[in-house]
Amino acid sequence: MEKTIIKTTEIEEIINADVRHTDAMCTNESALQHPWWYNFKYMVVGIVFGIVFVKAEIISWFRIQEMFHLTSFHMYGVIGTAVIVGLISVQLIKRLNIKSIYGEKITIDNKEFSKGQIYGGLIFGLGWAITGACPGPLFAQIGNGFGVISITLLSAIAGTWVYGKLREKLPH
Amino acid sequence: MLEFLQQPWHWSVAGVMIGLTVPTLLILGNKKFGISSSLRHVCAACMPANIPFFKYDWKKEAWNLFFVAGIFLGGFFAHLFLQNPEAIQISESTQQILASYGISDFSSLMPAEIFTWDNLFTLKGFIFFVLGGFLVGFGTRYAGGCTSGHSIMGLSNLQVPSLIATISFMVGGFISANVLLPLIFKFL
Numbered sequence: 036m037e038k039t040i041i042k043t044t045e046i047e048e049i050i051n052a053d054v055r056h057t058d059a060m061c062t063n064e065s066a067l068q069h070p071w072w073y074n075f076k077y078m079v080v081g082i083v084f085g086i087v088f089v090k091a092e093i094i095s096w097f098r099i100q101e102m103f104h105l106t107s108f109h110m111y112g113v114i115g116t117a118v119i120v121g122l123i124s125v126q127l128i129k130r131l132n133i134k135s136i137y138g139e140k141i142t143i144d145n146k147e148f149s150k151g152q153i154y155g156g157l158i159f160g161l162g163w164a165i166t167g168a169c170p171g172p173l174f175a176q177i178g179n180g181f182g183v184i185s186i187t188l189l190s191a192i193a194g195t196w197v198y199g200k201l202r203e204k205l206p207h
Numbered sequence: 208m209l210e211f212l213q214q215p216w217h218w219s220v221a222g223v224m225i226g227l228t229v230p231t232l233l234i235l236g237n238k239k240f241g242i243s244s245s246l247r248h249v250c251a252a253c254m255p256a257n258i259p260f261f262k263y264d265w266k267k268e269a270w271n272l273f274f275v276a277g278i279f280l281g282g283f284f285a286h287l288f289l290q291n292p293e294a295i296q297i298s299e300s301t302q303q304i305l306a307s308y309g310i311s312d313f314s315s316l317m318p319a320e321i322f323t324w325d326n327l328f329t330l331k332g333f334i335f336f337v338l339g340g341f342l343v344g345f346g347t348r349y350a351g352g353c354t355s356g357h358s359i360m361g362l363s364n365l366q367v368p369s370l371i372a373t374i375s376f377m378v379g380g381f382i383s384a385n386v387l388l389p390l391i392f393k394f395l
Binding site for chain 1: 227246258271318366
């Protein structure tokens with residue numbers, strides 16, 4: 036009988052991959068290894084994204100209050116349009132089998148239901164209306180001169196850490 | 208040109224550009240659009256504390272940290288070059304609601320009555336910065352994503368769990384803005 040020998044590092048890699056995908060939407064599915072500075076292109080995308088956040092006033096606490104009081108269409112317009120454009124793009128990528136610029140096949144995993152999406156979603160919603168920001172706008176607000184939001188960001192990191200700590204005791 | 212860009216941008220322009228971020232990241236390197244995971248990578252990089260949830264190769268997701276650093280810089284550049292000199296335009300009915308909270312300064316994107324360093328060590332600061340931030344960080348990770356990951360990336364990929372998460376975000380937000388915030392402002 037032939038034995039398959041798996042190195043400990045390989046096992047670690049498999050475990051790592053799993054944990055990385057736990058409770059996460061945005062993961063790196065590329066199998067390619069690149070030097071770290073290749074990541075600067077994502078910074079450029081982030082810069083454009085951050086400018087849009089500020090200029091369309093998505094980072095504004097006022098706009099979030101309007102959204103949750105149904106007194107303005109603005110935020111619904113932004114999110115609705117973004118979903119439609121994203122949806123068409125993803126469908127085109129899938130149907131036309133579009134590859135990444137490195138010739139790699141683009142893969143998008145399906146997500147499984149967990150009760151966390153409801154409980155966590157409600158908790159995030161409560162915080163969203165108080166801070167007037169989801170995680171993305173936090174970064175743009177700090178850059179835009181609202182330095183005190185760095186405290187909100189630190190607290191959000193602490194919240195993420197406490198979730199990781201308590202994860203096994205929470206219903207999923 | 209610069210003056211044109213300094214005005215607030217229409218929601219459709221922003222929507223299209225945010226939507227296009229999804230295919231841009233996929234095509235640049237098979238990366239899924241999302242932001243809240245960056246908070247987790249910071250935990251994994253700086254204080255994993257032997258917690259299994261933070262024991263993974265965060266360097267594989269370093270791209271996400273570059274992305275959010277870009278968002279910070281984008282906010283900074285907009286502040287330097289594209290600042291709108293006018294006050295934010297908010298509907299009359301919103302202004303009335305906010306007036307009942309004691310908020311009447313619309314000169315910038317955030318109300319000066321709340322988001323200043325002076326408020327940091329007050330009850331107001333504790334609620335709006337510390338508690339609010341904690342709920343955002345804890346909730347998004349528990350939900351497995353935020354508005355970007357679930358509401359835009361997930362819905363773009365027609366994921367039912369993302370729809371459930373998005374509905375939960377909205378329900379939480381409506382409760383918070385219509386029930387919790389009026390109470391908070393009453394006691395502050």
